[in-house]
Structures are given as structure tokens and as C-alpha cells.
Amino acid sequence: MHEETDSTTRAGGARLPATAALLALGALGPLAVQAQTPARFYLDTLSGSSAVPLIVESVSGNTNPFDPAHTVTPGADFDATLAMVGYGHTFSLFDRAALAAIFLPMGRISGDVTLGGGRTFGQSASGFGDPTLEFAINLIGPPAQKDIPDAMRYEPGFSLHLLADLALPIGEYDSDQALNIGMNRWYGRIGAPITWQVGAWVPGRRTTLELLPSVWLFGENSDYVGQTLETEPMFQLDAHLTRDFTEHLWGSLDAVWFNGGAATIDGVKGDANDTFGLGLTLGYSIKENLQLTFGYKSTLNDSNPGDMQMDSFNLSLLFGWHPLVEGSRRLQENPH
Incomplete structure (x- = not known):
């Protein structure tokens, strides 16, 4: 009985590492859209894995959710419906796990400014x-x-990654208005995702504490409603405490802190951001390579008109695969 249980656990462990970290991509919206990076995204997985996410998000607040600088417009009331498709691929680089991905946001946003x-x-x-x-x-x-x-033996333990993001300024942009989908400038971030495994790494019992300190850097927009927009670097800290509820269902308590990112328009400097937010995430594995994720997040210290105010619901569906895993599954289904 012990050997059978251990074999089942190890087999489940082989399936899950091959897809779980990729399936966590399903919580990932375009980096300019999300108020924080999703839980369990930087768990490493089998090299050569791929994933395609589809995400839909509904956001409201006083800042453009497509803009990672989160510049506050006091008195504004914005509503946005966002969608994202992407592709992610894992590989080995210098014997270390690596990830490359591309995301394309799209959607609509409208708002009234008083x-x-x-x-x-x-x-x-x-x-x-x-x-x-x-x-x-x-x-x-x-x-x-x-x-x-290797995937069967994987346990994150204490893991540290180096992260780099770069947005290409080719999205929809109208220089006659301040509210846009594209930002008309280069921007990106550098971060250091940290994962700390708490307890045993067994499907249904996994617990992690995750931190992501990062710095956003912004280029200049020289055609911002006929003016020049400059934004100072902004520090962002994401935190997640995640726990498996069952082998297929997990949840996360999420927190985020933004600090900095003061905007200057034609020499007139605005206020820096200093915002805290909380969120909840639930993830469910429909199949071994298909996951559904639901999340909600909202800012906390937002009682003053000049404070950042944002709340959002997001729903994501992601399909992940790996040639070795797919081949092994076909052999199991058709042994002859």
C-alpha cells in the first residue's frame, strides 16, 4: 500500500510541475493592466513547456489600468473591460530554469473627469x-x-529569480486625449521574485510565501495632449500567501504596495504614489493542462480624492502543454 501511494503521489508530482507553473500564467494579465503580479507565477516547471492564456478583467477607479505608473486623476471615474492573450515558454539557460513570454492587451476604457x-x-x-x-x-x-x-523531484525550497519586462510603445494612442490604451512611451520593470516553500511539497498540501520587489522605469511621452509627460521610477512590492485546499484547488491572500512614480507634465510635478492593496485569488485545475483562475483586488488607503482608487475582478483560462508529458499521456491511453 505504501508503494502504491508513493507512486501515485510521485506521478501526480510529475504531472503538476509540468503544468502548474504554466497554469499560473492564467492569472497573469498584461503587466500594465494588473495591479499586481499573480501568485504562483514564478514556480519553475519542466523546460520546454508552453502555455497560452486568455484573461478578461473588469476594472474601475480613478487611474488608467493600462498605465503601470497608476497616475491618479482626482475626481475621475474610469471603467475598463480588458482582455489579454499571450504565449509563454520555459527553457534551460546555463542549467537554470528560464521563462520567456509575450502578452498582448486589448480592450476598452471610458471615464468622466470632473x-x-x-x-x-x-x-x-x-x-x-x-x-x-x-x-x-x-x-x-x-x-x-x-x-x-527532474520534474518529479522538484521542490522550490527557497528560490530567487531575476525578472525583466519591456513594453513596446505601439498600442492605440490618440495624442488629443489623456485617456488611452497605449502609452506612447517605453516602460518596463526589473524585479527579483522570491518563493519560499513552507512545509511538504505534496499536491493538496502545498504552501508558499512569495515576494516580488520590483522597480518600474518609464520613458518620456513627448506628445501627451500637446505636452511632455515624465514619470519618476516607481517601487512595487507584491506579496502572496498561497495554500492548496485540494489537489486541484488552491487559494491565495494577496497584497501590494506602490511607492513613487510622481508624474511631471511640462515641468509641473504631481504627487508620488503611496498605495496599499489587498486581493484574493482562487485557482482550479479543470484538467492537468487546463486551469481556471478567479481574482479580486482593491486599494485600501484611498479615502482622499488624490489617493489611488481601483478595484477589479479577473477571470482567466489557460492551456499549457509539454511534448514529453503529452507523449507520456498518449502512451498511457494507448499502451498497445
């Missing part, structure tokens, strides 16, 4: 946003998983 004297202006935008490229590599932690036995 200025002094009670005058209200409405603006809207729709179309494709700025595509985002991402690269991540593990620096501290288990070596790259090059085959199924």
Missing part, C-alpha cells in the same frame, strides 16, 4: 495596448528541470 467649477469631460478609448515582453531566470533554487524525473 474639473474645478463642476465641469465634466468624458473620454473613451478602445483597441490594442502595448505588447509586453518578459524574461525571467532562476538564480537561487533547484536546477532546471530537463526531464520528467
